[in-house]
Amino acid sequence: MPEFHTPPIMPMAIRFDHEQLTLAPAGPTLTRRMSDLEGLFRDEAARAAAAAGENPVVYTVTSSPVPEANRELPQSITTIMPGTTSGEFWMTKGHQHPDHQGEIYLAITGRGGILMFDGEQTSWLEMLPGTIGYIPPGWAHRSVNTGTEPYAFLAVYPGGAGHDYDWVVEHGMGKRAFRGPDGSALLRPFAE
Ligand SMILES: O=P(O)(O)OC[C@H]1O[C@H](O)[C@H](O)[C@@H](O)[C@@H]1O
């Protein structure tokens, strides 16, 4: 059998803690605060003011030890806090896979959505606990918390796909998700 790592990755069981929203054994984790999201919300001035003030945590990503390497299938739990910035729901940065490969998300808790953009079309998937969202190759993707509790999902993705954040800065995401009058998500044109 070919070996891709030193030491090789061995079969493993990964435990998901539904209360803590953690994986064990654990791999890398990251925390993204408002200061990490420059230029991504419609109201950049409001984002900058929040970053200069309390600088809240917007989301965390905790991974298993499976590496982001070709042919591996790493997993992560992303937890997005509830909130809005000038009415726009809190969200992940969003990225395109430089190597166009698909990805799946499984919603675990809370309420959210996946905004996808292929450069021409926008797609929006409602994500409730138990929903599996499929992201086809070539669709940039951003997750959004549309509820009032933390929204968490499991992602399983090809380890060699990579993360291109500049693509989203260059092309946008087609639409943005705002809190509508009744509290539910209202999609508006990206630049409106
Ligand atoms: O990378 P972001 O756009 O900030 O999204 C946060 C994370 O969401 C999911 O968990 C993906 O599988 C991760 O690869 C990604 O890093």
Ligand SMILES: [Fe+2]
């Ligand atoms: Fe991805």
